[in-house]
Amino acid sequence: MSEVLVVVDHVDGAVRKPTYELLTLARKLGEPSAVFFGSSEQGSAAAEALGKHGAEKVYVVDDTEIKGYLVAPKAEALQQLVEKTSPAGVLFVSGFEGKEVAARLAIKIGAGIITDAVDVEDGGVTTQSVFAGNFTVRSKVTQGVPLITVKPNSAQVEEVGAAGTVEEFAATISDSAKKAQIVASQPRKSSGRPELQEAAIVVAGGRGTGGDFTAVEGLADSLGAAVGASRAAVDSGWVPHSYQIGQTGKTVSPQLYVAAGISGAIQHRAGMQTSKTIVAVNKDEEAPIFELVDFGVVGDLQSVLPAAKDAVDKRKG
Amino acid sequence: MNIVVCVKYVPDATADRRFESDNTVDRVGVDGLLSELDEYAVEQALQIKEKADGDVTVTALCIGPEKAVDAVRKALQMGADQGVLVTDEAIAGSDYLATSLVLAKAVEKVGVPDLVMCGMSSTDGAGAVLPAMLAERLDLPQVTLASVVETQGDQVRVKRDGDTATEVIGGTMPLVLSVTDQTGEARYPSFKGIMAAKKKPLETYSLADLGVDAGQVGIGAAYSAVEDTAERPPRSAGEVVKDEDGSGAGALTDFLVSKKFI
Numbered sequence: 001m002s003e004v005l006v007v008v009d010h011v012d013g014a015v016r017k018p019t020y021e022l023l024t025l026a027r028k029l030g031e032p033s034a035v036f037f038g039s040s041e042q043g044s045a046a047a048e049a050l051g052k053h054g055a056e057k058v059y060v061v062d063d064t065e066i067k068g069y070l071v072a073p074k075a076e077a078l079q080q081l082v083e084k085t086s087p088a089g090v091l092f093v094s095g096f097e098g099k100e101v102a103a104r105l106a107i108k109i110g111a112g113i114i115t116d117a118v119d120v121e122d123g124g125v126t127t128q129s130v131f132a133g134n135f136t137v138r139s140k141v142t143q144g145v146p147l148i149t150v151k152p153n154s155a156q157v158e159e160v161g162a163a164g165t166v167e168e169f170a171a172t173i174s175d176s177a178k179k180a181q182i183v184a185s186q187p188r189k190s191s192g193r194p195e196l197q198e199a200a201i202v203v204a205g206g207r208g209t210g211g212d213f214t215a216v217e218g219l220a221d222s223l224g225a226a227v228g229a230s231r232a233a234v235d236s237g238w239v240p241h242s243y244q245i246g247q248t249g250k251t252v253s254p255q256l257y258v259a260a261g262i263s264g265a266i267q268h269r270a271g272m273q274t275s276k277t278i279v280a281v282n283k284d285e286e287a288p289i290f291e292l293v294d295f296g297v298v299g300d301l302q303s304v305l306p307a308a309k310d311a312v313d314k315r316k317g
Numbered sequence: 318m319n320i321v322v323c324v325k326y327v328p329d330a331t332a333d334r335r336f337e338s339d340n341t342v343d344r345v346g347v348d349g350l351l352s353e354l355d356e357y358a359v360e361q362a363l364q365i366k367e368k369a370d371g372d373v374t375v376t377a378l379c380i381g382p383e384k385a386v387d388a389v390r391k392a393l394q395m396g397a398d399q400g401v402l403v404t405d406e407a408i409a410g411s412d413y414l415a416t417s418l419v420l421a422k423a424v425e426k427v428g429v430p431d432l433v434m435c436g437m438s439s440t441d442g443a444g445a446v447l448p449a450m451l452a453e454r455l456d457l458p459q460v461t462l463a464s465v466v467e468t469q470g471d472q473v474r475v476k477r478d479g480d481t482a483t484e485v486i487g488g489t490m491p492l493v494l495s496v497t498d499q500t501g502e503a504r505y506p507s508f509k510g511i512m513a514a515k516k517k518p519l520e521t522y523s524l525a526d527l528g529v530d531a532g533q534v535g536i537g538a539a540y541s542a543v544e545d546t547a548e549r550p551p552r553s554a555g556e557v558v559k560d561e562d563g564s565g566a567g568a569l570t571d572f573l574v575s576k577k578f579i
């Protein structure tokens with residue numbers, strides 16, 4: 001069986017959950033091998049967890065020489081790894097970096113690319129959700145090694161217990177790949193809440209909060225949910241950009257999405273329309289968000305949300 | 318300094334976007350416009366021009382059907398100096414690889430650029446991969462997804478709000494620069510701008526003008542194929558209650574309990 005390369009998304013060696021989802025999907029295409037950019041200590045430490053989730057091999061690419069540069073060096077290293085392994089596919093997490101590394105690699109090796117897949121079937125047919133979630137498209141790479149970027153939360157994490165054998169891979173990086181320099185990097189502070197794209201429940205606030213997110217956060221914490229926001233709330237400086245849901249923010253597809261004080265513009269829908277259950281609280285019964293909801297409350301979020309929080313807390317005992 | 322801004326003509330997101338029978342995006346039957354996310358790139362290009370000491374030429378470049386000239390025109394009305402539309406029947410249905418090839422050839426034909434600027438993503442395909450591909454094709458560094466752009470001489474510094482960190486990225490021109498919708502509102506064309514745009518140079522290139530073989534582009538040359546497209550069934554509107562005398566929260570909680578969220 002051919003190898004399938006899975007590019008590991010990690011922060012300082014801590015593997016992020018979407019990578020494990022990729023390892024699950026990779027098994028539909030062949031035998032998963034993880035590709036870890038980092039130090040060999042971090043790589044060896046991560047290999048156990050990567051193996052447990054399905055990676056037979058873990059290629060560790062030492063990044064001392066390249067970690068200060070954006071995207072291009074990783075694409076070069078992957079080109080060399082693809083040449084060595086002739087994989088049945090390469091999977092990336094759909095984020096800024098994953099997509100751009102895949103993009104450069106596609107040109108280098110002459111391979112088809114599919115972005116933002118939400119499913120990968122046996123044989124490599126992928127599913128994407130397009131036009132703000134209004135259409136579902138199934139497509140397939142027809143030439144070259146399929147390069148597929150997959151959105152977080154697209155597959156179950158499964159433990160299968162593969163070997164996770166570490167193999168150091170020495171890549172040769174050209175000088176021209178080392179030109180866009182990462183001058184400074186400030187890690188994002190953790191909110192202590194679940195990650196937006198991994199959460200089973202998301203409570204989001206919009207302009208209708210008037211800048212006071214206390215009610216939104218209160219309900220979110222009672223439900224164990226992540227907190228999101230519309231662009232209007234982000235643009236007003238009420239919450240960080242990392243909270244933004246929609247076309248130019250994150251796409252979420254949780255079990256439950258609660259929109260509070262959000263009108264439901266098409267660009268917002270683009271990021272939440274595929275949620276399993278949608279609930280809205282909005283003062284305006286004409287708000288377009290009500291077209292999407294499974295349950296809606298026409299009312300003031302500043303009174304409905306805190307009362308709902310109390311009721312939830314009471315039920316939980 | 319030469320700045321080329323890549324602008325895409327896209328179906329209006331607020332219209333009923335759809336596919337053709339061959340599963341390509343309907344770019345003719347649905348009203349189109351300059352992709353809103355590319356307006357931010359035009360805006361940043363104009364700000365760089367306004368701040369620069371020397372002469373700066375901003376060229377708006379678009380690949381698309383004939384109607385796509387509207388996108389170029391809008392960029393000219395905003396303040397770009399000249400426009401180029403690459404249009405050719407053979408391009409229809411091109412994938413990212415082909416589009417990036419044609420864009421790269423067109424950039425080279427416009428002249429040696431100092432900056433090739435792009436939006437963060439198109440609003441139709443939304444792949445957000447073209448800027449990186451263009452950088453690869455042109456063998457240029459990429460400084461992408463900037464939320465704040467600063468230039469000084471040939472130095473570029475941007476802020477990039479990534480998934481797990483906020484970074485400062487630096488590079489030396491020439492390079493490919495893409496910007497997000499966090500860079501600040503794009504200007505509206507003024508009446509003066511609209512009048513002036515009518516006299517600005519606007520060229521149309523075919524594939525032959527760029528020396529690209531028609532066999533390298535279009536649906537036949539694509540590296541991926543769409544198997545099928547399906548409209549998502551509209552969500553059936555659920556129950557909506559009015560919050561009278563504080564009843565809304567109880568009803569909401571009952572719903573959450575019935576769905577086992579609590």
Ligand SMILES: Cc1cc2nc3c(=O)[nH]c(=O)nc-3n(C[C@H](O)[C@H](O)[C@H](O)COP(=O)(O)OP(=O)(O)OC[C@H]3O[C@@H](n4cnc5c(N)ncnc54)[C@H](O)[C@@H]3O)c2cc1C
Nearest residue numbers: 206207208230231232246247248261262263268283284301
């Ligand atoms: C290129 C582009 C990209 C974009 N990307 C995104 C994106 O990624 N994400 C995104 O969200 N938007 C995006 N937008 C913006 C989008 O078009 C809308 O402007 C935005 O989503 C509106 O945010 P909102 O619903 O919070 O505000 P509004 O549309 O102003 O709605 C506020 C709502 O709150 C209700 N309300 C007011 N007070 C209360 C109260 N006390 N209790 C209950 N309800 C109340 C009002 O009835 C109203 O429905 C984008 C736009 C463009 C052009």
Ligand SMILES: Nc1ncnc2c1ncn2[C@@H]1O[C@H](COP(=O)(O)O)[C@@H](O)[C@H]1O
Nearest residue numbers: 323324380435436438439444445446447
């Ligand atoms: N057909 C096109 N013509 C001109 N520029 C384009 C075209 N397609 C994409 N671009 C540029 O590439 C960016 C990213 O597009 P995409 O990778 O398609 O999401 C856009 O914001 C544009 O700046």
